[in-house]
Amino acid sequence: MVEGIADPFPVTSGLVRFRVDLADVAPERVRPEGIHATVCRWLDAVDDHHLPRKPFSVTPVFRDGDGRVAFEVGVFSAGAAERMWERSRRGPVRFGPLSVPADRRRVSVVEARSWKDLCSAPPARSWTFEFLTPTTFRSGSLYQPFPLPGSVFGHLRKIWNVFGPGVAEVDFGSVGLAVAAMEGRVESIVLRGRSAAGFVGWVMFQAPSAGDDAARMLSAFAQLAAFSGVGARTTFGLGVTRLR
Numbered sequence: 529m530v531e532g533i534a535d536p537f538p539v540t541s542g543l544v545r546f547r548v549d550l551a552d553v554a555p556e557r558v559r560p561e562g563i564h565a566t567v568c569r570w571l572d573a574v575d576d577h578h579l580p581r582k583p584f585s586v587t588p589v590f591r592d593g594d595g596r597v598a599f600e601v602g603v604f605s606a607g608a609a610e611r612m613w614e615r616s617r618r619g620p621v622r623f624g625p626l627s628v629p630a631d632r633r634r635v636s637v638v639e640a641r642s643w644k645d646l647c648s649a650p651p652a653r654s655w656t657f658e659f660l661t662p663t664t665f666r667s668g669s670l671y672q673p674f675p676l677p678g679s680v681f682g683h684l685r686k687i688w689n690v691f692g693p694g695v696a697e698v699d700f701g702s703v704g705l706a707v708a709a710m711e712g713r714v715e716s717i718v719l720r721g722r723s724a725a726g727f728v729g730w731v732m733f734q735a736p737s738a739g740d741d742a743a744r745m746l747s748a749f750a751q752l753a754a755f756s757g758v759g760a761r762t763t764f765g766l767g768v769t770r771l772r
Contacts, residue, residue: 537613541640542606542691543755548616549598549634550589553626558589558599560765562623567601567763570615571608583608583691585757588661588765599765600638602755604691639754643693646751651743654708654734655750656772659758662717662726663767666760671724673714675731677705680758684749687756698745703738705746707731719761726759726766 550558563586571584583605591597601616603609613635620629657680664671665679678700688696712729735746750771759767 537610539609539637539640540606541642541645542604542609543641543643543646543752544603544609544612545638545640545755546601546603546612546616547598547636547638548601549596549636550628551597551632551634553589553597553628553632555589555591555597557626558597558623560586560588562626563589563599564764566621566623567612569621571603571611573607573611580690581687582763584612585755585762585767586765587768602757604687604752604755641751641755646748647693647744649744649747649751651738651740652747652750653736653738653743654732655747656730656732657750657753657758658730658770658772659712659727659767660770661766661768662715662728663759663769664717664719664724664726664761671719671726671760673725673727675707675710675727675758677707677733680731680733681705681746681749683758684752684756687752688749692752696745696749698742698749700735703735703742703746705733705735705738708734717766719764719766730772 567584567586583603585602587600589597589599603612616635618630620627664673681700685696710731712727714725715728717724717726753769753771757767758769
């Protein structure tokens, strides 16, 4: 299943979504904690230890329409993307008691973008987010599931300012950033033994007062969500987000 272990990394982008296919594996045997630990081993680097957050997000394991079992990894650092490509296709990996050898894995690139691509997107003042897995936001020792505009775009701004091409400042209040419509539900989740609640569904955000520069920056933040996820515990499969 694994092709071209010595192949150079096929893209030059720092924003990459990888898909890891697992042959002959039952989805229920691969828990989010196992994916988190495995991806941490693949991406670990001395230079990353000083960063305030990990340079990746993951999805839970899933079975697609063709019956294939896989999970995705979103990476937002060029160095982490190269390490992912190089290390994820080598040797066996363990998910708890389950060992998956290299010949039962296939790693492919689903999507790749550059920070410049995101910056050059046309300005927009409306964005609809699909929150595919429970999305929750930490406030001190508490978690809250409501996707407040400042929480959602604030999370993306923090990712941008750590890993992106310079500091981005947008005053969410002055651009009128608000929820325009939404539909979804709140699901109970367990975060490392603690009960919490997460939102699943879609939300339309609008910023009607944004000038072109602010609208372009907010659009870049919105596109970043597909790689970084949104909210707490994105490295454990929470907050998987896609832009409609």
